[in-house]
Every structure is written in C-alpha cells, then in structure tokens.
Amino acid sequence: MKAAVLHSENHFIYQDMESFECQNDEVKIKVMAAGICGSDTHKMVSKWKYPLPAIMGHEFSGYVVEKGSDVANVEIGDRVVAIPFLPCHTCEYCKSGVYSLCEDHGMIGSKSYGGFAEYVNLKATNVLPIGNMDFEEAAMIEPLAVALHGVLHIQPRLGDVAAVFGVGTIGMLAIQWLKIAGVKEIIAIDISDEKLAEAKAMGCERTINPLQDNLIEKVHEYTNGLGVDVALECAGSKITQEQCLLITRKKGEIGYLGIAYSNVVLSEQAFENIFRKELTLKGFWNCYSAPFPGEEWTKSIDFILKGRIKLKELISHRFPLEETQKAFDLMINRKETYGKVMIIPNKE
Template structure:
C-alpha cells in the first residue's frame, strides 16, 4: 500500500509499504479521511519519541475490506470510525473504568501505524459503525469526543456563563457541546479575529481579542463584575492557562484541555484566586470511559447523525495522501490561516 511515512521530525516520504493480513481479532480499514491533530504538529517541532519509521494519524474513518476469522461485530463493507487508543485492561485505572488514564496503552499513529495510509489494521473492538455519516465528519469523531470528555466532566449547569480560550478545532467543538449542555452564554477568547468570527457563527454570544481589547475589563462588563462560571482552556498557551484563573467567579470551575508546552508560572493574584475564590480546577486527558470507549464516543456519533453538531464548516484544507508533507508544512509554518486539515488517502 501507499503511505506517508515519517522518517524524522517533519520529514514524510510518500512510499510503498507492506501491510500484513488481518489477525484473527482485527479488521482492515480502507482509510477515506484522516485528520491532523494539533498534537501531531507539536510533535513535529519538538521531539518525536516513538519508533521510526512511523505512520501518523489517529483521527480517521473508512470502511472494512477484510476481517479476521474471529470477528463477529462488523462485516466487510461496513463504514466505521477507528478508536486509536488501546487500553491495557489490567492496570488499576483500566480495572476501575478510567481508561483515559491507562498506564500501558497502545496508540495508533504513534506507537503503531496510523491513518496516513491507504489501509490500517485495527482490532475489531476498536471500531464503531457510523451508518451513512460522511467520512470527513467521521474522521472528526475523535476530537469531538475529546471536547465532550471535558464538557461532561466539568458538569455545566443550565444557565451558566462560560469562557473558552482558544477557538481552534477543540475550542469550537467544546463551544458546541456547551451550548447543547444548556450554557446560557459563551464568551470566545482568541487573538485571531477570523477565529472569533467563526466562533460567533457557531453561536458564541460574545468574543474578546486580548490583543486589542482589555480582557479583564470585558469579562467584568459581560458578567456584571462576577466573572464566568466556567473557563475552558483549549489554546495550550501558558498565557491563557493563567488567565483562566483571573476571570472565573468565586466557586467557579476551570477545565484544562490544552496541553502545556512550556512552564506555566503564575502571578500572585492568579494563584491566590485558586484558594481565596475556592476555584475547582480539572484537567481532561483523552476521551475514554466505561464501558469502553465510553459515552464520549457513542454520544458524539449520535449527535452527528442527528445533525446537532457542525463539523464540515470547520474543515479548511484537504490534501491527498501524497501531499502529507505539504499539509504539515502549511500548519507548522502557518503560511495560511487554517481550521481542520484532512488527509484523503483514498477517493470514493
């Protein structure tokens, strides 16, 4: 098969590579769409810590073209989304149903070959039927489940006011879930006016660009001086990771979805707010719960199929498999404004 093979940081080669027949508990997926995750980009500008050569891509969907002798849950021709995470099922977290915290998990696209290829072998237990869902939408189920994992666990109350820092893909998806959960008003915060305009189209009542607006002043204005009930950090910036602590009301909640890529040093005021305002801080990792893969995945599929989630509008670029290098170059160098970037290994 053809694949975009990673040989070193941000060095992809479009080449032929062998793929095994399915094991007895596996299926072979013909990949129709695969998303590039923000974490993929970070790995290209820092250090790749997994075996090389590698095939990246942990957000993908397609249809089954082969199945192992013991597979009974799906059939050849079924349209499916891949669950890239393989919990060990034996550590204390797995046996407690907290699969996102598994200490010995496998992962497609890093520890084993992923979706930037024409085909992928996946355990049959790690696929979910998608019905007639568009493959491009299905490739975004994984990030949608990541956003839902945060929203479900921050437990918004009907009528809450929330702020979302960083309105890239995860931020926009979190906004949509917060609206569904009954949040009364959402304030989108980003340094890109273009991203803020997209957030407004997705239902955000207010936006703030801290580059040319007074963040604290605007928050006070919009919340009658109280601060927001919930702050979601989706930017992965040490600046916004601190600002969450400054804009949240007493007894408010802060959810961290963005990865910290550098040390976070807090001002005295920000740190004091944690205990003086009795804030609740929660971090959210991955998107899995019991029974595996969890309601994050099943609800994401249900809401997409019911037309309750907008995904197509978030896709800005599509690249054929042979242009995977160009896709990463665009995102790393920010040569254009982009939203969700997809790799298309096969055409219908």
C-alpha cells in the same frame, strides 16, 4: 499500499509499505479521511518520542475491506470510525473503567502505524459503526469526543456563562457541546479575529481578542463584574492557562483541555484566586470511559447522525495522501489561516 511515512521530525516520504493480513481479531480499514491533530504538529517541532519510521494519524475513518475469523461486531463493507487508543485492560485504572488514565496503553498513529496510509489494521474492538455518516465528519469523532469528555466532567449548569480560551478545532467543538448542555452565554477568547468571527457564527454571544481589549475588564463588563461560571482552556498556551484563573467567578470551575508545551508560571493574583475564590480546577486527558470506548464516543456519533453538531464547517483544507508533507508545512509554518486539515488517502 501507499503511505506518508515519517522518517524524522517533519520529514515525510510518500512510499510503498507492506499491507499485512488481518489477525483473527482484526479488521482492515480502507482509510477514506484522516485528520491532522494539533498535537501532531507540535511533535514535529519538538521531539518525536516514538519508533521511526512511523505512520502518523489517529483521527480517521473508512470502511472494512477484510476481517479476521473471530470478528463479529462488523461486516465487510461497513463504514467505521477508528478508536486509536489501546488500553492494557490490566492496570488498576483500566479495571476501574477509567481507560483514559491507562498506565500502559498503545496508540495508533504514534506507537503503531496510523491513518496516513491507504489501509490500517485494527483490533475489531477499536472500531465503531457510523451508519451513513460522511467519512470526513467521522474522522472528527475523536476530537469531538475529547471536547465532550471535558464538558461532561466540568458539568456546566443550565444558564451558566462560560468562557472558551482558544477557538481552534477543540475549542469550537467544546462551544457546541456547551450549547447543547444548556449554557446561556459563551465568551470566545482568541488572538485571531478570523477565528473569533467563526466562533460568533457558531453561536458565541461574545468574543474577546486580548491583543485589542483588556481581557479582565471585558469579562467583568459582560458578567456584571462577577466573572464566568465556567472557563475551558483549549489553547494549550501558558498565557491562557493563567488567564483562566483571572476571569472565573467565586466558586467557579476551570477545565484544562489544552496541553502544556512549556512551564506555566502564575502571578500572585492568579494563584491566590484559586483559594480566595475557592475555584475548582479539573484536567481532562483523552476521551475514554467504560464501557470502552465510552459515552464520549457513542454520544458523539449519535449527535452527529442527528445533525446536532457542525463539523464540515470546521474543515479548511484537504490534501491527498501524497501531499501530507505539504499539509504539515502549511500548519507548522502557518502559511495561511487554517481550521481542521484533512488527509484523503483514498477516493470514493
């Protein structure tokens, strides 16, 4: 099979790789769409921590072309989404059903070969049927589940006012889940006017660009001086990770979904707000619960199939498998504004 093989940081070679036969408990997926995650590009400009050569790609879908003798949950020809997380099932967190916190998990696309290839072998327990769902939409189930994991556990109340920092893919998906959860008003916060316009089109009532307006003053203006009930940090920026603490009302809740890529140093006011306002801070990692892979995945599939979630609108670029390097260069060098970038290993 052909694959985009990573040989060092941001150095991909489109080459032949062996396609292995299925084990008894595995299926072989013909990959039809694979998304590039924001964490993928960060790994290209910092340090790749996993074995090389590697085949990246943990957000992907396709259809089953081969299955092992013990597989009973899917049939050849079924359209499926891949679940990239491989829990150990033996640590105390797995035994408690808190799979996201597994202490010895595997990961397709980093610790083992992923979806930037024509075919991928996966355990049958790591695929879910998607019915007649579009493959590109199905390739976005994993980030959609990540956003839902945060919204489910921050537990917004009907009528809340929420702020979302960073309206990239995760932020835009979180906005949609907040709407479904009954949030009355959402304030989108980003330094890109183009992204803010997209957020407004997605249903955000208010937008703020902190490079142009005083963030705290604007939030107070929009909330009668109280601050927001819920703040979700989806940007992974040390600036926004602090700003959440400055705009949330007393007894408010803050959810951190963005990864920290550098030290976060808090101002005196930001830190004091945690206890003076009795804020609740929650962190959200991955998107898995019991029964594996959890309601984050099954609800995501249900809501997509019912047409309640907009995904196609978030896809900005599509590249064939042989142009994977070009796709990463676009994102890393920010050659142009982009949303979700898809790799298309096979054509229908």
